Amino acid sequence: MTLSHPPLALAPFELAGFDLAAFVAATLAEDLNGAPGAGGRDLTSESVIPADAVFTGVMDSRDAVVVAGLPIAAAFFRALDPDVEIELLVADGDSVKAGSDLLRLRGNARALLTAERSALNTVQHLTGIATMTRDYVRRIEGTGTILLDTRKTIPGLRVLEKYATRQGGAQNHRMGLWDAAMIKDNHVAVAGSVEEAVRRAVAAGVERIIVEVDRVDQVEPAIAAGATHLLLDNMEPAVLRGAVTLVGGRVPTEASGGVRLDTIRAIAETGVTYVSVGRLTQSAPAADVGLDFAAA
Incomplete structure (x- = not known):
């Protein structure tokens, strides 16, 4: 060169x-x-x-x-x-x-x-x-959607791997379990409902409360209880678009689950704030x- x-x-x-x-x-x-x-x-x-x-x-x-x-x-x-x-x-x-x-x-x-x-x-x-991350970033250029990484990292290398995703143009999601609450299906199952799980996080004084929902009917209860970010899990683009419309900008929305290079553009075009991709660190x-x- x-x-x-x-x-x-x-x-x-x-x-x-x-x-x-x-x-x-x-x-x-x-x-x-x-x-x-x-x-x-x-x-x-x-x-x-x-x-x-x-x-x-x-x-x-x-x-x-x-x-x-x-x-x-x-x-x-x-x-x-x-x-x-x-x-x-x-x-x-x-x-x-x-x-x-x-x-x-x-x-x-x-x-x-x-x-x-x-x-x-x-x-x-x-x-x-970094190279795989840049490929995903380029695929959603012009949509306004931001690419996020995940916690699916090799133990001991998280800080370096998340550094690499930033070099590729992504933003970091949570660095760990300490910097935001993320209420997922197992948390909901133990707590009894989405509303109860979110209510407990609010009562504990947690500021960032990310809630995973896999059905549109969970959106309103999660927001009403105090969710500050919705993770829309494994939803097809048509369903995602409806969920984004329902949220109406009240909280950021994130599409997650099974996102691939050939599908991320259609997902981003639904209007979600973020798309998170585990394979950036899991299998690049x-x-x-x-x-x-x-x-x-």
């Missing part, structure tokens, strides 16, 4: 609720059977690569993608070689063509080859999520990103 700008500055990477240093350390320890310098080993690099050998490489994408995770990849390399030279050639959130170079690096060969897999795994996974394929030796 021919650059139209100089390499980008590598700024500190910070996400609320995410400890980058701890993530890098734990991931490397998993791969090395212990912390580097404290029993963890890369047998291949130790036995094949001279201790003072230098590696110059380029990370590139073999497919057209939306990039996510490059600063985290850089943190893996820097953890094992603090003096590594890294040039970011694109930024997270950028759409790039197949064959595009993403970053260049030069440093201790043993260290960089030891960090390679952890860095690539992270970029491949997050870039895959990894992007084809590699790291190859390059002549200095």
Whole structure:
């Protein structure tokens, strides 16, 4: 890829609720059977690569993608070689063509080859999520509907995966069970009714009360009891349109359940405020990103 700008500055990477240093350390320890310098080993690099050998490489994408995770990849390399030279050639959130170079690096060969897999795994996974997310966002352009992610994330990776959906153009739904109530069918079954479940949330002082409804006749009781957001679950577009009309803008509406790339446009055109898609984080394929030796 021919650059139209100089390499980008590598700024500190910070996400609320995410400890980058701890993530890098734990991931490397998993791969090395212990912390580097404290029993963890890369047998291949130790036995094949001279201790003072230098590696110059380029990370590139073999497919057209939306990039996510490059600063985290850089943190893996820097953890094992603090003096590594890294040039970011694109930024997270950028759409790039197949064959595009993403970053260049030069440093201790043993260290960089030891960090390679952890860095690539992270970029491949997050870039895959960002790329799928951008496909869904493009499919609903012009409708006014906003794409949301869900809590269907890999345990331990939620903050990163939701970061990747933002790079693709989605907004985050709840980060967890703590930042909003979401009353679903099992909560309703235990509470006895939609109204009673919502009433209890209101009485507890909860400000954001999302209520899942799968029938139009649940809409009015949920709103009357104090719901601040309705999740319209597994409704066909015609039913969704009727539910949106009934709500009449009193609270935001969200379509959810079984949304696919080939169906999301029709769902968005019903006038819902949001569409949430679990597959963004649950089943996005990894992007084809590699790291190859390059002549200095």
